[in-house]
Amino acid sequence: MLLSKSCVYGVQAAIYMASLPRNEYVSIQEIAGKLNISFHFLTKVLQNLTQAKLLMSYRGPNGGVALARQASDISLADVIEAIDGGDIFKECLFGLPGCGVADPCPAHENWTSMRSRLQHLCTSLTLEELGKRANQLNVRLANADAPMNPAMLLAAINSKGKPVETK
């Protein structure tokens, strides 16, 4: 897989936040429940995004995480690089370190052109755009497997009677 699971989770969470009508603090538990991701694991992933200044966080009741910049100012590539590192778009098809124009392999030309297309796609896709699309019908973010899991139930319980849906 191109992206690590951590990275996928981070991207999903970022798009989820961008899809909300207002950029306010959302608890990680809510996000984890909605996206069907382990709460503890997502917490660590989002810590990366907080440290990379893409999210801001707030502890205590009514705390949570929120986008640190405007959704239109955060690209998919920003999120990916914050979690998986910037090498994703420099890395080789064959995963070989330190090779380039001076000493290329037979597929280098083809690969680099491919890679730059991919990078361009990721840098030009903003969270705003993705969030908008997520709000359209029949669009989803999470893995559809395992329709109900403990984290979702917990999130539902913790929502104190009001529906889990917040948007």
Added chain:
Amino acid sequence: MLLSKSCVYGVQAAIYMASLPRNEYVSIQEIAGKLNISFHFLTKVLQNLTQAKLLMSYRGPNGGVALARQASDISLADVIEAIDGGDIFKECLFGLPGCGVADPCPAHENWTSMRSRLQHLCTSLTLEELGKRANQLNVRLANADAPMNPAMLLAAINSKGKPVETK
């Protein structure tokens, strides 16, 4: 990384074989030595290619592996699919199983067009083409790290005095 290491090794070995002037049996030990890959590990990888009928193998002295079809008739995608499975070109950017047009995520359109470009590239790159390019100057297949390792030394020893170079 997009491709697994097993897959990378398999691709490297396949291109190496295609780069030889004649398609004859080459010992896996020689390939492993040239490409700086663990002999035992490469053996298992190439067994996959043999079972997928991309290579033929011959046991005993002067045995080894050879391309089972013409290099012009084997694509990069053939090798990749034989090792990593055909899902590479069907798989999602986000690694989510079972999603498609009916229930897409916000990046689906962008990703599928990207993915089909990648698939087209891999199916149109033949081993013949890659082998040709590998024979040109300043082109390499293997990881340049670790300039001399035990496998290479062993390969040199086992070549009974004649130079390791066979092409």
Added chain:
DNA sequence: ATTTATTCAGACAAAATACTCTTAATACAA
């Protein structure tokens, strides 16, 4: 026939990745 060079098969070990859990820090609310 015996020795040697090779692939085949599969058990095993090590490393990387993914996930879980516990504890601490923080801040709001009653």
Added chain:
DNA sequence: TTGTATTAAGAGTATTTTGTCTGAATAAAT
């Protein structure tokens, strides 16, 4: 001030991937 909801930090566990090793099967060379 006490309780509660939340993120932060990091230790610990499980799973997957990667790599190593040993022995068997096969076939050529001697």
